[in-house]
Amino acid sequence: MKYIEKLRNSGLRPTKQRLQICEVLFDVDETFHFTIYDLAKKIKKKHNNKISLATVYNTVHAFEKKGYLKQIPINSNQTYFDTNVSDHHHFYDLSEEKLIDLKNSDVGPINIKKKIDGKKIKSVEVLVKLED
Amino acid sequence: MKYIEKLRNSGLRPTKQRLQICEVLFDVDETFHFTIYDLAKKIKKKHNNKISLATVYNTVHAFEKKGYLKQIPINSNQTYFDTNVSDHHHFYDLSEEKLIDLKNSDVGPINIKKKIDGKKIKSVEVLVKLED
DNA sequence: AAAGTACTTTATAATGATTCTAAACAAGTG
DNA sequence: CACTTGTTTAGAATCATTATAAAGTACTTT
Ligand SMILES: [Mn+2]
Ligand SMILES: [Mn+2]
Ligand SMILES: [Zn+2]
Ligand SMILES: [Zn+2]
Numbered sequence: 001m002k003y004i005e006k007l008r009n010s011g012l013r014p015t016k017q018r019l020q021i022c023e024v025l026f027d028v029d030e031t032f033h034f035t036i037y038d039l040a041k042k043i044k045k046k047h048n049n050k051i052s053l054a055t056v057y058n059t060v061h062a063f064e065k066k067g068y069l070k071q072i073p074i075n076s077n078q079t080y081f082d083t084n085v086s087d088h089h090h091f092y093d094l095s096e097e098k099l100i101d102l103k104n105s106d107v108g109p110i111n112i113k114k115k116i117d118g119k120k121i122k123s124v125e126v127l128v129k130l131e132d
Numbered sequence: 133m134k135y136i137e138k139l140r141n142s143g144l145r146p147t148k149q150r151l152q153i154c155e156v157l158f159d160v161d162e163t164f165h166f167t168i169y170d171l172a173k174k175i176k177k178k179h180n181n182k183i184s185l186a187t188v189y190n191t192v193h194a195f196e197k198k199g200y201l202k203q204i205p206i207n208s209n210q211t212y213f214d215t216n217v218s219d220h221h222h223f224y225d226l227s228e229e230k231l232i233d234l235k236n237s238d239v240g241p242i243n244i245k246k247k248i249d250g251k252k253i254k255s256v257e258v259l260v261k262l263e264d
Numbered sequence: 265a266a267a268g269t270a271c272t273t274t275a276t277a278a279t280g281a282t283t284c285t286a287a288a289c290a291a292g293t294g
Numbered sequence: 295c296a297c298t299t300g301t302t303t304a305g306a307a308t309c310a311t312t313a314t315a316a317a318g319t320a321c322t323t324t
Contacts, residue, residue, distance in 0.1 A: 106246040114238040119262040130251040
């Protein structure tokens with residue numbers, strides 16, 4: 001299976017549950033922006049079985065740590081993750097509570113002129129909030 | 133008192149508790165980036181009394197709704213607020229979990245080229261994560 | 265393939281931030 | 295001062311997330 005390596009790289013044994021999570025996360029071409037609840041719902045629908053929330057949380061966090069997923073900073077009570085781990089920016093549609101990818105060419109290069117001693121830049125992310 | 137108007141504008145009667153919250157929030161020149169817990173701690177220290185958390189939450193949310201405070205999107209289990217309500221960007225120091233204001237001249241103008249039908253841009257915020 | 269070890273899943277409990285509730289209390293009004 | 299309305303508060307409720315520990319599975323070693 002094509003996800004076994006991804007799981008092993010993340011320090012996880014390939015189990016039925018984890019492979020199902022992978023299929024939902026990585027089997028599609030388009031970016032998937034999701035909360036844990038979204039993901040659990042999608043697994044249930046696609047595979048017609050329920051995976052314990054603890055397993056979903058653990059797997060998602062292992063992937064995030066390894067860089068196969070990333071978290072998107074948003075003002076929400078739930079944490080949002082993204083299958084697009086490249087450096088990119090977002091629209092956030094406030095009324096639908098949905099994230100939309102922006103291409104870097106939609107935003108242009110961002111040059112941060114200020115420096116803080118002893119710290120280096122890890123990421124630069126733009127969040128564009130949209131209203132109706 | 134100088135905060136009575138701010139409170140009335142926010143639809144709140146000026147009470148002892150709310151005026152104390154105002155003093156901590158608006159009596160200083162520098163921007164204050166805070167969580168509800170930070171704010172409650174600071175009130176306790178400055179005024180030597182404790183205000184119920186419900187009151188702190190209610191007051192902060194009323195100010196936010198009126199535009200006297202704003203929320204900063206961050207990956208954290210706690211919500212961060214900002215007394216600087218102008219359009220501006222942030223460094224987020226990951227190891228100290230602290231926000232630092234960036235001047236707009238530190239980032240330069242950001243021109244969002246993509247448009248979404250029926251939606252308009254409400255805000256454009258840059259978050260620069262810093263590591264050691 | 266059986267046995268042994270280490271890791272995994274799961275239901276359930278614990279935690280922690282935030283919101284709700286309703287009773288005691290304070291502010292505004294005339 | 296009486297009256298109404300808004301406020302404070304402790305404590306309960308809610309909800310996302312994390313921890314626990316018992317039963318199950320994957321991998322390794324014979
Ligand atoms: Mn937040
Ligand atoms: Mn978040
Ligand atoms: Zn994205
Ligand atoms: Zn700020």
